[in-house]
Amino acid sequence: MLEIKTLTVNYGRVRALDRLSLTVEQGEIVALVGANGAGKSTLLKTVSGLVRPAAGEVVFAGRRVEGLPPHEILKQGIAHVPEGRRVFPDLTVRENLLLGAFSRRDKEVTADIERIYTYFPVLGERQAQLAGTLSGGEQQMLAIGRGLMSRPKLMMLDEPLLGLAPVMVDRVAEIVRQLQRLGISVLLAEQNTNVALAVAQRGYVVETGRVTAAGNASDLAADPAVREAYLGAPPA
Amino acid sequence: MFWLLAQQTLNGLVMGLVYALLALGLTISFGIGRVINFAHGELYMLGAFFTYLAAGRMGYLGGIAAALVLMAGAGLLLDRLVLRPLRGGRASLWAPFLATLAVSLIVQNAALAVFGPDPYLLSSPYAYQPLMLAGLMLTKQDLLIALVAGLTTFLLTAFIKRGKYGLAMRAVARDRQTAALMGINIDRVYILTFVLSAMLAGLAGALVAPKATVDPFIGRMALLKGLSVVILGGLGNIPGAIFGGLVLGVAEALGAGFVSAAYKDAVGYALMILVLLFRPEGLLGQRMRRA
Ligand SMILES: Nc1ncnc2c1ncn2[C@@H]1O[C@H](COP(=O)(O)OP(=O)(O)OP(=O)(O)O)[C@@H](O)[C@H]1O
Ligand SMILES: [Mg+2]
Numbered sequence: 019m020l021e022i023k024t025l026t027v028n029y030g031r032v033r034a035l036d037r038l039s040l041t042v043e044q045g046e047i048v049a050l051v052g053a054n055g056a057g058k059s060t061l062l063k064t065v066s067g068l069v070r071p072a073a074g075e076v077v078f079a080g081r082r083v084e085g086l087p088p089h090e091i092l093k094q095g096i097a098h099v100p101e102g103r104r105v106f107p108d109l110t111v112r113e114n115l116l117l118g119a120f121s122r123r124d125k126e127v128t129a130d131i132e133r134i135y136t137y138f139p140v141l142g143e144r145q146a147q148l149a150g151t152l153s154g155g156e157q158q159m160l161a162i163g164r165g166l167m168s169r170p171k172l173m174m175l176d177e178p179l180l181g182l183a184p185v186m187v188d189r190v191a192e193i194v195r196q197l198q199r200l201g202i203s204v205l206l207a208e209q210n211t212n213v214a215l216a217v218a219q220r221g222y223v224v225e226t227g228r229v230t231a232a233g234n235a236s237d238l239a240a241d242p243a244v245r246e247a248y249l250g251a252p253p254a
Numbered sequence: 255m256f257w258l259l260a261q262q263t264l265n266g267l268v269m270g271l272v273y274a275l276l277a278l279g280l281t282i283s284f285g286i287g288r289v290i291n292f293a294h295g296e297l298y299m300l301g302a303f304f305t306y307l308a309a310g311r312m313g314y315l316g317g318i319a320a321a322l323v324l325m326a327g328a329g330l331l332l333d334r335l336v337l338r339p340l341r342g343g344r345a346s347l348w349a350p351f352l353a354t355l356a357v358s359l360i361v362q363n364a365a366l367a368v369f370g371p372d373p374y375l376l377s378s379p380y381a382y383q384p385l386m387l388a389g390l391m392l393t394k395q396d397l398l399i400a401l402v403a404g405l406t407t408f409l410l411t412a413f414i415k416r417g418k419y420g421l422a423m424r425a426v427a428r429d430r431q432t433a434a435l436m437g438i439n440i441d442r443v444y445i446l447t448f449v450l451s452a453m454l455a456g457l458a459g460a461l462v463a464p465k466a467t468v469d470p471f472i473g474r475m476a477l478l479k480g481l482s483v484v485i486l487g488g489l490g491n492i493p494g495a496i497f498g499g500l501v502l503g504v505a506e507a508l509g510a511g512f513v514s515a516a517y518k519d520a521v522g523y524a525l526m527i528l529v530l531l532f533r534p535e536g537l538l539g540q541r542m543r544r545a
Contacts (some may be wrong), residue, residue, distance in 0.1 A: 068431055068434065078261045087320075087441045088434035088437075089434060092435070092436075093437065097435075098435050100435060104431075104432040106424075106432070107428075108428065109421075116421060117425055120418070120421075120438050140507045164436075168437060
């Protein structure tokens with residue numbers, strides 16, 4: 019449903035993506051792994067319209083979307099949960115969720131907020147609290163809940179595990195599987211390669227803006243080269 | 255003595271509400287649009303002149319309504335023609351600042367060419383109509399100013415707090431990239447911001463004009479007052495703009511009543527300097543956290 023073809027992105031003289039191609043099929047969890055500065059965030063930002071590509075195509079559900087403004091891309095059904103969670107700290111939990119539904123005009127927004135509270139009870143308990151007062155893990159749940167409020171077909175998560183305690187890593191990994199059960203495809207950019215490849219069905223390894231390995235998640239996790247580069251050290 | 259205190263406080267609150275209108279416009283331009291709008295005073299001046307022009311056919315209140323429509327257009331033009339081309343990309347941080355300064359000079363001189371340097375009188379059926387209120391005196395115009403400015407302030411705050419686009423404005427003020435990811439059309443939020451800002455400035459001009467005169471240069475003082483209030487209340491802070499406006503209005507009126515009318519403006523600046531010295535984040539501003 020998402021097809022990225024030979025995408026090239028430059029920041030001034032820096033080439034962040036170099037003719038990168040990948041696909042995400044309907045209902046799939048796809049992991050995007052790679053070291054700092056590999057280009058994972060750039061890829062997600064280009065798909066969601068925050069960054070304009072120099073060349074290449076982004077096709078979603080049969081339609082070319084590269085170069086559209088972010089609000090148009092969201093309307094096509096792509097939600098981007100950015101790196102660092104980026105909840106609005108001086109807005110309440112509920113206001114953050116309402117913002118996630120900004121593009122919607124239907125009357126079921128309130129019902130959907132209640133549904134998010136059943137997935138994430140802690141958000142319901144804190145709904146009137148400022149988002150800045152939540153813990154890191156709670157903020158990540160809010161960021162994902164906020165992404166869900168647009169009723170996306172595809173969710174792109176940028177390093178949702180970063181900085182979380184081990185218990186929280188397991189919770190968020192479980193949430194990602196839950197997204198799949200809700201029928202949402204997931205593109206998961208992660209440096210925590212162990213967990214990302216355990217959750218995903220397929221994966222891509224990115225180095226300096228290029229795909230260097232791709233395939234089944236379990237095959238990648240067993241690949242000696244990948245193990246050496248990304249799984250050698252125990253996950254932080 | 256007590257009577258003078260009460261009377262001057264009342265006068266000060268009326269002017270304070272006008273200052274709050276001016277400062278609210280500057281506050282949303284800065285907080286959401288990231289621009290210190292040096293043409294804000296000219297928007298005030300245009301509001302007064304538009305009302306003057308329209309009032310001939312439509313009466314004072316009809317004139318204000320017509321002026322507000324024209325001010326919305328002025329805000330739209332300011333955003334589309336001047337600010338939008340400078341947004342994002344390669345333009346320097348100083349560019350919007352210099353651009354609004356240029357707009358200020360151009361509009362002042364255009365108004366000078368059209369209207370000449372002599373003051374105009376905008377007549378209102380409510381000016382010079384005294385009302386007694388618990389032994390205190392104010393004109394019907396003052397009452398109108400207080401009601402309209404007070405209601406506008408209330409509605410604007412409620413909109414920003416509860417309205418859908420009010421929420422979007424707060425999101426864009428905080429983090430425009432993430433706001434865009436929420437599906438907010440950022441461009442529309444900027445237009446809304448500058449349209450509202452221009453209408454607020456124009457409304458202030460239209461309300462005050464019958465108490466004074468209108469000429470192409472009244473915007474300079476209006477900008478100074480608005481900026482003083484923004485500094486008093488805390489940059490980009492909406493409750494601060496309202497509170498700061500009332501504080502400046504009352505301080506000036508008390509200075510005029512108890513010292514001398516000649517020192518009215520000096521009292522305002524003295525207050526501003528004190529705040530800058532002892533509470534640079536503004537009366538209601540958050541204290542900066544030291545890193
Ligand atoms: N706004 C920018 N301006 C200039 N260069 C940038 C910008 N954003 C990213 N880059 C560069 O582009 C390259 C890819 O960065 P990107 O943030 O996409 O990597 P990443 O894989 O997400 O890394 P991380 O795991 O650290 O988040 C890096 O070399 C980075 O320095
Ligand atoms: Mg990144």
